[in-house]
Amino acid sequence: MSFTFRSIAVAAAIACAMPAFAQGITVEDAYVRSASPTAKTGAAFMQVVNDGEDDRLIGAASPAANVVQLHTHIEGGDGVMQMKHVEEGFDVPAGTTLSMERGGKHVMMMGLTAPLAQGDVVPVTLTFEKAGDITIDVPVDLKRMPGQ
Numbered sequence: 001m002s003f004t005f006r007s008i009a010v011a012a013a014i015a016c017a018m019p020a021f022a023q024g025i026t027v028e029d030a031y032v033r034s035a036s037p038t039a040k041t042g043a044a045f046m047q048v049v050n051d052g053e054d055d056r057l058i059g060a061a062s063p064a065a066n067v068v069q070l071h072t073h074i075e076g077g078d079g080v081m082q083m084k085h086v087e088e089g090f091d092v093p094a095g096t097t098l099s100m101e102r103g104g105k106h107v108m109m110m111g112l113t114a115p116l117a118q119g120d121v122v123p124v125t126l127t128f129e130k131a132g133d134i135t136i137d138v139p140v141d142l143k144r145m146p147g148q
């Protein structure tokens with residue numbers, strides 16, 4: 001009996017230690033933040049490394065928010081940066097990395113079901129055209145500065 005239990009524990013430990021990946025897609029350096037402790041919106045940033053075939057990030061979801069969209073920033077006519085919902089998603093050609101960073105592409109989380117607290121972990125599911133769904137645990141990092 002103890003052997004079986006131990007085997008399961010070891011298998012779980014190995015599974016947890018592995019980075020999130022599916023069919024050549026690896027997600028690195030993910031974090032999520034909101035502008036203030038009471039904010040109703042947040043954004044997740046990450047690097048999506050594609051060692052597989054040409055793919056496209058077409059959607060995202062999370063139990064932490066009512067609506068999750070793929071956004072980018074564009075400069076409006078008045079020179080002010082505005083967020084834009086990119087419905088067609090983001091291309092991730094084979095052998096490239098899709099960078100989602102502050103001031104650029106991001107996973108927008110609107111209608112947070114609870115405030116994002118430093119140290120929390122939020123599950124986010126990314127949907128790719130070919131690789132399918134990849135769910136990652138994204139740490140809340142309210143202290144990280146742009147460019148870090």
Ligand SMILES: [Cu+2]
Nearest residue numbers: 071083106108
């Ligand atoms: Cu946004």
